[in-house]
Amino acid sequence: MPLDTIETIRTRYSCRAFTEKIPGDSDLQTIAQAGVCAPSGMNRQPWRVIVLKNQELMQDLEREGMKNLAALPDRSIYERILSRGGKLYYNAPCMMLIPVAENALLDCGIVTENIALSAASLGIDSLICGLAQFSFAGEQGETFKEKLRFPVGYDLGIAVLLGYAEKAGAVPHTPDMDKILWIQ
16 A cells, blocks of 8 residues: 655655565556656656666666766765765666756656655655766767667756665654744
8 A cells, every 4th residue: 555645755765775676567657657747847748757677788877877987086976886885776676767858957856756756655665866877978878878768859867766675674864854944
């Protein structure tokens, strides 16, 4: 049974260690549909949702992303990924990539949140993976965009890793309630 919306928001967390178990196609379809139900400016819907289960392609994307991170002058992000096991995609068995048209990052954010929350409501763990951008930053970026059937003129907005947590009992971050301001 799906969780209540507020409870889903409160309990969703960023999973950084996945098992090999792939969510079922019907759940992935439900999650993708929730993504494209997102509102957008002037109803342009300037996105695609690509469900990627191909492990070989995911490994190629991960290798390229790690290579590009390692080449940065500031290697702190690369070192952080290494300290967490050296996997940009944390062994996730699948992901949803969200390519977007130019100037559509706000719309992309809404799609992303719909995907992450709908996954959580179905008991599927996720990680919103901004670092997936690095898989498309190098010489292989255009090749990956072609393989993944990005529309012409679209770039990766973000990716959401999906699967099941390696260890049960993970908890979300503690929200900083001081970030809420009341003006009366």
